[in-house]
Amino acid sequence: MLSTRALSASKQLSRKVSVLGAVRAKHTVPDLDYDYNELEPVISAKIMQLHHDKHHATYVANLNAAEEKLQEAQAKNNVAAQVAVQPAINFNGGGHVNHSIFWKNLIGEKNGGGHLHDGALKTAIEQQYGSLDSLTKAVNGKTAGIFGSGWGWLTFNKALGHLDVIATANQDMPSSVGHVPLLGVDAWEHAYYLDYNNVKAEYFKNIWRVINWKDVAKRYDNAVAEHKASKN
Numbered sequence: 001m002l003s004t005r006a007l008s009a010s011k012q013l014s015r016k017v018s019v020l021g022a023v024r025a026k027h028t029v030p031d032l033d034y035d036y037n038e039l040e041p042v043i044s045a046k047i048m049q050l051h052h053d054k055h056h057a058t059y060v061a062n063l064n065a066a067e068e069k070l071q072e073a074q075a076k077n078n079v080a081a082q083v084a085v086q087p088a089i090n091f092n093g094g095g096h097v098n099h100s101i102f103w104k105n106l107i108g109e110k111n112g113g114g115h116l117h118d119g120a121l122k123t124a125i126e127q128q129y130g131s132l133d134s135l136t137k138a139v140n141g142k143t144a145g146i147f148g149s150g151w152g153w154l155t156f157n158k159a160l161g162h163l164d165v166i167a168t169a170n171q172d173m174p175s176s177v178g179h180v181p182l183l184g185v186d187a188w189e190h191a192y193y194l195d196y197n198n199v200k201a202e203y204f205k206n207i208w209r210v211i212n213w214k215d216v217a218k219r220y221d222n223a224v225a226e227h228k229a230s231k232n
């Protein structure tokens with residue numbers, strides 16, 4: 001049996017741990033590695049500012065709120081409430097993860113955007129798709145076929161052990177279907193409408209000029225290394 005003093009110390013500690021835990025669990029919007037106008041004229045500074053500071057920030061705020069609800073439900077051992085909050089965690093968690101990848105996938109033309117350098121990824125793209133041009137057509141075709149909101153992706157398909165092109169609805173993540181995301185194209189209207197209005201095909205065509213292939217290649221190398229390690 002704990003003394004009153006020990007009990008009080010223990011309560012204080014658990015309060016501290018829970019406060020620390022809550023602080024640690026809070027998600028934040030990652031800073032961009034570049035200025036809002038980095039991607040012009042392909043994507044305007046106005047879109048980047050809204051997209052990053054408002055849209056992404058809303059996913060993060062809603063994710064934090066949903067996780068708080070989940071913690072409360074867990075503390076009360078309320079299974080129904082835990083299940084009820086999962087869709088909000090999936091949607092806003094996906095929005096946070098997908099956009100965090102997207103910002104890194106992009107870079108201005110003057111800083112190397114659109115240039116696929118020699119290396120394992122380029123070799124794999126050429127082996128599987130014939131050329132970068134054919135790959136972009138495959139991604140654009142997949143992305144254009146999305147009904148409503150979603151993402152087009154170049155992925156590493158873990159089951160097949162090679163590159164793949166997929167689309168996901170809303171904020172679903174490639175990892176939910178066994179794919180490692182390498183390159184995402186945000187096909188939500190908020191990603192292009194201010195610049196392109198209803199002509200989204202033009203946005204899909206232009207975005208390849210600002211792809212940071214160094215980032216995509218790094219993700220590919222990591223995915224291949226992890227895949228090899230999982231087979232050993």
Ligand SMILES: [Fe+2]
Nearest residue numbers: 055186188191
């Ligand atoms: Fe978005």
